[in-house]
Amino acid sequence: MNKIFLDVETTGLDFLKDKIIEICCLKINYKNSKEELFHHFLNPKIEISKGAYMVHGINNKFLKNKPLFKEIVIKFLNFIYNSKLIIHNAPFDINFLNKELNILKFNKINKYCYKIIDTLKLSKKIYKDKKNSLDNLCKKFNLKNNRKKHSALIDVFLLKKVYYELYKKYNKIKLKIY
Structure with missing residues (x-):
């Protein structure tokens, strides 16, 4: 089973009115452990909120000539x-993706993938009352994290490292329970 680490950046926090402006998927091929990348900036055709810009630093001028989601959707679903x-x-990323898929009359994302794992949910099972942002988990696991702003491209590589640390930790806890 291939593993895909996925992240999106958006024009804001409300999936009902905001749009995806960056999507990145890092695929780990289960047969040979080779990595394959799917990465696109997207033109949202709406303004990026000031709050979102402060988080990721992506502006509308940069996205002006980028493809629309509908131009990359088939490649994405195949990937x-x-x-x-x-x-x-x-839930954040899935809500945005499902909205975009729905607009284009596609099924929800779970119809195209085998399974969805939420590392935030997993981290909360392990660290119940802790802050479990990607940045905090990188600190917790002593993982190098030089990001200044959020970036789907950078975040999928951080997510890969965090996932494997969480997976090891979760399996140790699970073994102690049984």
């Missing part, structure tokens, strides 16, 4: 098909 998606705070 993730029958894979395990690993996402930090999955």
